[in-house]
Amino acid sequence: MKRLVIATILFARSLLAAETEDIAFKSTLDGTEQRYVEMLPDSFEPMDAHDVLIAFHGHGSDRWQFIRDMRGECRGLRDVASKHGLIFVSPDYRAKTSWMGPAAEADVVQIIGDLKLRYQVHRVFIAGGSMGGTAALTLAALHPELIAGVCSLNGIANLVDYEKFQDARTASYGGTKSELPDEYKKRSAEFWSEKFTMPIALTTGGKDTIVPPQSVLRLVEKLQQAKRKVLSIHRENGGHSTTYADTCAAMEFVLREASAAN
Structure with a gap:
């Protein structure tokens, strides 16, 4: 308990030291107000080139999850x-039940464009946990030209076979799997392994019943066969979470391999 209190205090101090801004923007897709949180590094110099890490929150959360939460995935990234x-x-990307539908996709592409206008952006990396890990895989499959590396924590790679959160995905995608089979397929990374030419790290848990690991493990096998730069951290006794150490190892792998490619 004492360690948790100390960690919370240190984190609060780090937030005060970092330049954190809650940013509102008008979506070019539908004119609605959308939001993301931006944290600039202590070493930030406006005229220098910087890499960007976009973190996608999980189902039921919002843009503040990866900014404030002390769980391993959030603190690690x-x-x-x-x-x-x-x-x-950390964007809302249409918030609590997004599942990286068309509107969320458009928002994130717009955010990337806006960041490149405001800063000297070198590379863009994406990551996320659970629904956010799925969102990272989906966005990379849809827009590989924008992404330098992917870190997916407890995500899913096949939204066609996945049966959970159906109401949320129907609302996000604009219809059911039977009504929009192509929409569900194009947002499922397993079908588009050839798009993942960038470094990618994936974590899974063998006892994860919320987001079962099988589709991601199949994607990993395809990427390994294609000799892609991929790291798979699979914990056979793990559930629906990734530890701080595994999160850091996954993200460090992506950054290291992306730098080695340049």
Whole structure:
């Protein structure tokens, strides 16, 4: 308990030291107001080139999850971003039940474009946990030209076979799987392994019943066969979460391999 209190105090101090801004923007898709949180690194210099890490929250949460939460996935991505001087961005991407539908996709592409107009952006990395890990895989499959690396924590790679959160996905995608089979397929990374030419790290848990690991493990096998730069951290006794250490290892792999490719 004492360690948790100390960690919370240190994190609060780090937020005060970091330049954190809650940013509103008008969606070019439908004119609605949307939001994301941006944290600039302590080493930020406006005229220097910086990499960006965009973190996608899980189902039922919003843009503040990866900014404030102390769980391993959130703290791990924040710490790696801080260590490497990355601009850290956490969008609502249509908030609590997004599942990276068409509107969320458009918002994130717009955010990336806006960041490149405001800053000297070198590379854009994406990550996320659970629904956010799925969102990272979906966005990379749809827009590989925008993404330098992917870190998917407890996500899913096949939304056609996946049966959970059906109401949320129907609302996000605009119809059911039987009504929009192509929409569900094009947002399922397993069908588009050839798009993943960038480094990618994936974590899964063998006892995860919320987001079962099988589709991601099949994607990993395809990527390995194609000799892609892929790291799979599978914990056979793990559930629907990724530890701080595994989160850091996954994200560090993506950054290291992306740098080695340049």
